[in-house]
Amino acid sequence: MAKRLLDFRDRTAVAGVGYTPFTKDSGVSTLTLACRAVLSALDDAGLGPGDVDGLATHRVGDSAPPTLVGPALGIRDLSWHLDQFGGGSVSHAVVGQAALAVAAGVAETVVCYRAINARSEFRMGGTGRALPASPEVQYQAPYGLFAPPQQYAMYARAHMLKYGTTAEHFGRQAVTQRANAVKNPRALMRAPITLDDYLASRWIAEPFRLLDCCLETDGACALVVTTAERARDLRRPPVLVSAAAWGGGESHLSGGPADPTTTAAAALAPRLYGQAGLGPREVDVAQIYDCFTYSVIVQLEDYGFCPKGEGGPYVASGATALDGELPVNTHGGFLSEGYVHGMNHVAEAVSQLRGDAGDRQVPGAEVALSTAQPGYVLPATSALILRKD
Amino acid sequence: MRPVFQVTTDRDSAPWWERTGRGEFAVQRCDACGRARLPARAFCPACRTERWHWEAAEPEGTVESWIVNHQAFGAGGGEPYVVVMVRPAAVPDCLLHGGWRAAREPVGGERVRGVFTPGAGGLTLVDWEPAGE
Structure with a gap:
């Protein structure tokens, strides 16, 4: 079913990015x-709080609205605001909704942010915190299954069984991203690792080892979204929002897809590429949601960079390295830069398209894909295509 | 051993758990289109009607995946334990989780049978064992 958001493509832009350490x-x-x-994102754009008429975030009861x-x-006077429930699944939806609000004229300058103390206060890994109050929990938690690494390891094993994906495939992506983080002063983990280091890291939940898992991180990231016209008058080169798309996901309820090895990204991707008027071959750099190594591999397939089932060999070929055909998670990703639940992927995509990514810059990057959690655990996903002006 | 978690049932699920307590693996059967569904909820996702009845089914399925947990995510979860993802034969478009009741690890696609096991808070859980062993 072809859906087009009338006149949405390239009408809005990211005009600034900001981080805490x-x-x-x-x-x-x-x-x-x-x-x-x-404030950091506004300063980057050359704006101040007085220019803001919209604020948007997502959270799971763990942060400031x-x-x-x-x-x-x-x-x-906020003329538009969004406080969306959800984790990484909706991270890119927040930015997409801000762009829609700006394109619709409801707000002119929206700051999207995600702020978490995901290590020192509310651990995403679940260690020590109360179970979520969701009906689905009763069918998992009594069996000792409730933390994201466990849930994702279950899907990863299904992919290994069906397609022959291996630990070495997972490990290659972890090693590749760490090599990128070495070049990123913002990254939490900057010591290089080898495949042997990966294989020697301790088990968390087989088939996942420690180095399959992202970093529980304290930090915040923010983006300024405004009209493309306005962004062109601001301090930084604008990065255009070419497409934003939303999708469903995998549920354990009957009536859903019941295929643990294909994500909602497979259905979302044609909508996303269609809005942007391009395909995966035109993508120069991708920030792919990497709560775990496996999520990169399955999304490489579902976003059309390689045939279904070949995400592992694609990674092992070196294609996702900084000098490969599709550099992925150039900042080190959640595995090595830090985990701000998705917003730092969008910020890195912006940086690559502005050409200010320093030692990890992908030469000539003009089109970037940035993706959210692909719809496991919480059956929702979202993604963006950004483009150099 | 797996950690002990006390969970809350809800108005949709309470009768299902009541049935596991009697050693019954129940599915909801839609009165309008005949489709089976799990877990419990009011509406048939195929024909969107609310009329249905409980139906006892064989607790059988196949192994879709499994994990061997090592990290202690909750109290009492220090020793490795296995959790399986099972595709029930009676509702093949549902994926259920359960404990694994065998000394060896599961095998992908193998046939399994439900085992009713007392859990925390008076719930009777459904674990899985190899069929015919």
Whole structure:
């Protein structure tokens, strides 16, 4: 079914990005982190809080909402705001919805942010925190299955069984991303690793080892979204939002796809590429949601970079390295830069398209794909295609 | 051993758990289109009607995947344990999780049979063992 958002393509732009440092213990509240990242992104764009008329975030009951961040920064009149429930699945949806609001004229300058103390306060890995209050939990938690590494390991094994994907394939992506993080001053993990280091890392939940898993991180990241016209008058080169797409996901309820080895990205991708008017061959650099190594491999297939089932060999061929045909997670990703639940993927895509990614810059990058959690665990996903102006 | 978690059932699921307590593996059968569904909820996803009845099914399925957990994510979860993902024969478009009741690891695609096991909070859980061993 062909769907087109009328006149949406390239009408909005990311005009600024901002970060706090990524740490294991920020020592401050998520409200403080959010304010720091928002101000940093505005400064990057050459704007101030007085220019903001929209704020958007996503959270799972673990962070400061726009209704707190706005007043904390003296922003009194928000003409649009979004406080979306959800984790990584909706990270890119937040940016897409901000772009839609701007394109529709509801707001002119929206700051999207994600602020988390995911190591020192609310651990995404689940260690020590209460179970989520969701009906699905009763069918998993009594069996000792409730943390994302466990849930994802289950899907990863299904892919290994069906397609012959191996630990070495997972490991190659982990090693590749660490090599990128070595070139990223912002990254939490900057010591190079080898495939042997990967294979020697301790088991978390077989088939996952420690180095299959992303970093629980304290930190915040923010992006300024405005009209393309306005962005062209601001401090930084604009990065155009060419497409934003939303999708469903895998559920354990009957009536859904019940295929643990194909994600909702497979259905979303044609909508996304169609909106942008291009295909996977035109993508120069990709930031692919890497809560775990496996999520990169399955999405490489579902976003059409290689045939179904060949994500592992594609990674092993070196294609996803910085000098490969599709550099992936050039900042080191969640595995090695830090895990701000998705927003730092969009920020890195912006950096690559502005050409300011330093030692890890992909030469001549003009089109970037950035993706959210592909719809496991929470049956929703989202993605963006960004383009150099 | 797996950690002990007490979970809350809900208004859709309570009768299903009541049946596992009696050693019954129940599915919902849609009165309008005849489709079986799991886990419990009001609407048939195929024909969107609310009328249905419980039907006892054989607790059988095939292994779709499994994990061997090592990290202690919850209290009492220090020793490795196996959790399987099973595709039930009675509702093949559902994927259920359960404990693994055998000394060896599962094999992909192998046939398994449900084992009713007392869990926390008075719930009777459905674990899985190799069929015919």
